[in-house]
């Protein structure tokens with residue numbers, strides 16, 4: 548991975564949680580030219596199929612294998628699975644850890660961390676030597692392939708991200724661009740206290756209102 552221009556480099560990315568978000572983002576990362584290891588699903592066959600179908604440099608593995616040689620990992624599991632997957636992943640010191648995960652209760656109806664902290668900050672406390680960036684969690688999985696396919700068009704949708712580590716954030720911004728979004732740096736990781744509830748609004752619009760879940764958002768600045 549080149550230090551000079553991180554968003555033009557190929558990264559080795561471990562996917563921790565290969566479900567709706569991890570499966571799709573891992574596939575897109577592989578198609579964008581990154582080396583991807585899919586891990587953590589209930590069936591090895593599913594991971595193997597994801598790797599085959601991604602048609603890039605993708606393979607399946609355990610969370611430990613996914614994390615071991617990775618520059619970056621994507622954490623895409625339910626809040627209740629954090630302990631297990633982090634234990635299996637092993638040492639994440641120095642690595643970019645992109646989390647799209649939300650601190651939801653078991654039936655995914657409410658945030659269990661909010662206001663005075665966020666899921667992303669609680670994660671960072673558990674892995675203090677990692678470069679934690681919150682990204683991708685503010686859009687539904689259903690929109691990801693559509694955004695990737697439209698990425699050459701003008702007016703890309705926005706995607707907010709936040710984190711405390713400058714280099715980690717630059718790398719994450721590159722991945723966000725690779726997927727087809729316009730990255731919007733929202734500030735320090737504590738801003739996840741705002742982005743996580745914002746995700747609840749996006750989910751409400753995607754799943755509870757008309758128009759369907761292929762929904763993204765775009766911020767525009769007017770004036771000088």
Ligand SMILES: NC(=O)c1ccc[n+]([C@@H]2O[C@H](COP(=O)([O-])OP(=O)(O)OC[C@H]3O[C@@H](n4cnc5c(N)ncnc54)[C@H](OP(=O)(O)O)[C@@H]3O)[C@@H](O)[C@H]2O)c1
Pocket residue numbers: 564565566567568569587588589590593622623624625626628647648649650651683684685686687688689746
């Ligand atoms: N889905 C969305 O649109 C969306 C949007 C924004 C944020 N998020 C957040 O992103 C995170 C991931 O969401 P998701 O929708 O991608 O979840 P998901 O589809 O349920 O994926 C979670 C992954 O974890 C695996 N897993 C669960 N229990 C396991 C176990 N006991 N052993 C091994 N693997 C296990 C699942 O395996 P299987 O593949 O076998 O099920 C799956 O691959 C969550 O924190 C969610 O709140 C989701």
